[in-house]
Amino acid sequence: MPSRALLLAVALALALLALLALVTLRAVTDRERPPARWPDAAAIPLADGFDFPVGAPDARGYRDAQPFGLNQHLGSDWNGVLGADTDLGDPVFAAAAGLVTEAADHGGGWGNVVRVVHRVSSAPGRAGAGAGPERVVETLYAHLDRIDVRPGDLVTRGQPIGTIGTAHGRYLAHLHFELRTSVGVALGGGYGDPALGQVDPTAFIQAHRPPRR
């Protein structure tokens, strides 16, 4: 009898250990992982300015169906002017020169996501070198149908990085585009308080246009 009780106690302890391991593993995998690479600032090209991520450089042929702030939206929803899925598969462009820090499928409401970090002058309207103190911002491109870049890639302004998608059939095709002053933080929910450094991407782009010849 005592050996039976001992066996029971051991089995119980083992079960408890297994449960603990499972809970710990879940907590780790559930946590939103930051971009795989966190570069030092010197590795990030200095952006000479920002263009729109669709219909580059000026979003010609597209409209922002849900601008930043509307319904507490934390980005822009770029749609082809013809509506529905007419923009499915259209190219998405890097808004500025930068370093790809993430290119991954998050599933759910995000789908395929690309993030690019950019080094930029903080002086409004003057994005180039020598125009003032520098900072780092991040652009985020979501619901992509296809991803054409990998973490660690250097991209130029206007370079195709993927195509407009539906987040695996969840929405009519559009690009959810965010611009953040915080880099490499959680994806968040796309709506709500701009707690993750989200700013109005259109206002930012308009304040940081590249020099035109």
Ligand SMILES: [Zn+2]
């Ligand atoms: Zn959106």
